[in-house]
Amino acid sequence: MGPPRQVSGRAALHAVHALVRELRRPHRAGAMLGIRSGAGSEAELREYVARLEARGEMRVVEREVDPRHELAAVIKASQAESDLPILFRKVRGSAMPVVSNLYGSRARLCEMIGAADGNFCARWRALVQGMKPGTPDFLTSVPAPPGLRAVRLSELPQITYAEHDAGPYFTAAVFLAREPETGVANLSFHRSMVVSDEELRIRLGTTHDLTRYQRKAEAQNRALPAALLIGTAPEIFVAAAASLPYETDELSAAAQIRGRPIAMRPCETIDLMVPADTEIVVEGEILPNVRRPEGPFAEFKGYYAPRGEQHVFQVKHVSAREGALFHGLQCGSPEDTRLLQEAIAARIYSHLVAQAAGVIDVAVHATLLCTVIKIRQSYAGQARAIAMAAIGSHLDYNKAVIVVDEDVDIHDLHDVWWAFLTRGRADTRTMVIADVPGFYRDPERDHWGRLVIDATKPFGREAEFARSRIPGEEKIDLADYLVKR
Numbered sequence: 408m409g410p411p412r413q414v415s416g417r418a419a420l421h422a423v424h425a426l427v428r429e430l431r432r433p434h435r436a437g438a439m440l441g442i443r444s445g446a447g448s449e450a451e452l453r454e455y456v457a458r459l460e461a462r463g464e465m466r467v468v469e470r471e472v473d474p475r476h477e478l479a480a481v482i483k484a485s486q487a488e489s490d491l492p493i494l495f496r497k498v499r500g501s502a503m504p505v506v507s508n509l510y511g512s513r514a515r516l517c518e519m520i521g522a523a524d525g526n527f528c529a530r531w532r533a534l535v536q537g538m539k540p541g542t543p544d545f546l547t548s549v550p551a552p553p554g555l556r557a558v559r560l561s562e563l564p565q566i567t568y569a570e571h572d573a574g575p576y577f578t579a580a581v582f583l584a585r586e587p588e589t590g591v592a593n594l595s596f597h598r599s600m601v602v603s604d605e606e607l608r609i610r611l612g613t614t615h616d617l618t619r620y621q622r623k624a625e626a627q628n629r630a631l632p633a634a635l636l637i638g639t640a641p642e643i644f645v646a647a648a649a650s651l652p653y654e655t656d657e658l659s660a661a662a663q664i665r666g667r668p669i670a671m672r673p674c675e676t677i678d679l680m681v682p683a684d685t686e687i688v689v690e691g692e693i694l695p696n697v698r699r700p701e702g703p704f705a706e707f708k709g710y711y712a713p714r715g716e717q718h719v720f721q722v723k724h725v726s727a728r729e730g731a732l733f734h735g736l737q738c739g740s741p742e743d744t745r746l747l748q749e750a751i752a753a754r755i756y757s758h759l760v761a762q763a764a765g766v767i768d769v770a771v772h773a774t775l776l777c778t779v780i781k782i783r784q785s786y787a788g789q790a791r792a793i794a795m796a797a798i799g800s801h802l803d804y805n806k807a808v809i810v811v812d813e814d815v816d817i818h819d820l821h822d823v824w825w826a827f828l829t830r831g832r833a834d835t836r837t838m839v840i841a842d843v844p845g846f847y848r849d850p851e852r853d854h855w856g857r858l859v860i861d862a863t864k865p866f867g868r869e870a871e872f873a874r875s876r877i878p879g880e881e882k883i884d885l886a887d888y889l890v891k892r
């Protein structure tokens with residue numbers, strides 16, 4: 408087992424370089440985790456899990472865990488000391504192992520999209536700009552993989568996470584659906600409460616593409632066919648987190664991130680093709696004009712969303728690959744927020760670089776409501792102008808926007824706060840913008856108002872604020888110095 412990994416700053420950059428080097432080496436693929444591979448090289452998630460295990464980057468739990476609270480408590484304890492993923496081999500009530508925290512590390516996310524320099528935003532922007540529209544070139548059609556079998560929903564791990572959650576939830580399922588008129592594919596996440604073998608209750612966010620698809624279908628009193636992909640290839644998971652333009656086919660986007668086509672197989676009961684390597688596929692439809700109670704459920708901000716009337720997903724068929732691996736994700740944990748942080752930061756970054764000079768990188772912090780922007784200053788007041796542009800770039804977030812110079816680690820809030828406290832006055836470098844709505848789900852207006860903090864050096868006095876450093880400090884590896892015990 409590797410040591411706890413730091414996830415910000417220079418350490419993260421070293422980690423990314425190490426991971427990218429590691430990727431170039433041949434790796435042991437296969438069944439080292441005791442997970443059987445159903446179709447060889449197509450089993451993208453298992454390949455990835457096996458690769459992490461081969462690198463000593465997978466925590467493994469052999470003893471049986473209770474899916475009600477115990478599994479979540481172990482994930483939380485593991486995340487408190489490490490960003491390594493964790494594999495539970497025995498989960499009471501199901502034959503399927505559960506993997507979690509796969510996406511809870513910046514270094515792994517950078518590796519997944521090939522951001523060797525640790526700048527997720529710039530790499531993501533380049534990927535999106537280089538993407539070609541259209542599906543056919545990026546998808547291939549294959550038969551169902553050998554060993555694929557029909558299962559009941561209740562055979563999947565029934566994980567209940569927080570104390571007052573209404574019951575078991577699927578939290579890491581990627582919804583795949585097609586725009587009712589154009590057929591463009593969308594990938595997105597929507598927590599799903601397990602009610603029975605035939606029914607899930609799902610929350611559709613007001614701004615999500617799937618919500619627009621559902622409204623279109625509902626206007627014609629039609630159900631919207633959709634599939635939940637549980638245990639998907641990393642590129643599909645990453646593409647699902649991103650809010651790409653409505654017209655963009657997100658399956659094509661996932662294939663282009665991967666750099667090769669995605670093999671698709673037909674569903675059994677709905678007119679939809681799904682990635683053949685997906686561990687578990689839940690087929691069904693979102694019913695029109697039906698709402699039933701869902702929740703409470705502990706969400707990303709660390710509170711419970713109350714019980715409310717939500718959409719109903721009627722389950723028509725569930726298939727699992729041989730030896731299927733289930734993915735469970737704790738909402739509000741680093742695995743939930745880390746990817747969303749990067750996706751939101753990349754969107755803000757792309758907006759800013761299109762209209763302002765000097766933007767180097769953007770970080771969004773774990774609550775998703777605080778954005779930090781790294782700039783290279785070239786005129787007085789630039790930080791404030793860029794902060795205002797950031798607020799306009801994504802209306803749901805950016806409750807606090809902090810702008811720093813290029814020598815500050817934007818992923819470390821201590822460093823960011825140091826810059827604010829040491830580089831100028833508190834009164835003239837903060838700006839409160841009153842009475843502006845923020846996060847979209849906010850009936851009590853708790854997220855109204857914005858805070859801008861200019862934590863940059865006073866323009867023209869940069870030399871006075873040059874950081875002290877020790878020559879050679881960045882090259883020190885303590886393992887070369889400390890006595891091994």
Ligand SMILES: Cc1cc2nc3c(=O)[nH]c(=O)nc-3n(C[C@H](O)[C@H](O)[C@H](O)COP(=O)(O)O)c2cc1C
Pocket residue numbers: 578579593594595596597598599610611612614615616617647648649650651736742743746747750
């Ligand atoms: C791991 C993960 C889980 C998420 N879970 C939910 C969720 O349960 N409900 C929700 O409204 N949004 C959730 N989101 C946020 C958005 O649904 C997600 O970014 C979405 O895919 C945006 O897609 P769209 O803009 O194409 O609709 C989640 C995001 C991530 C990365």
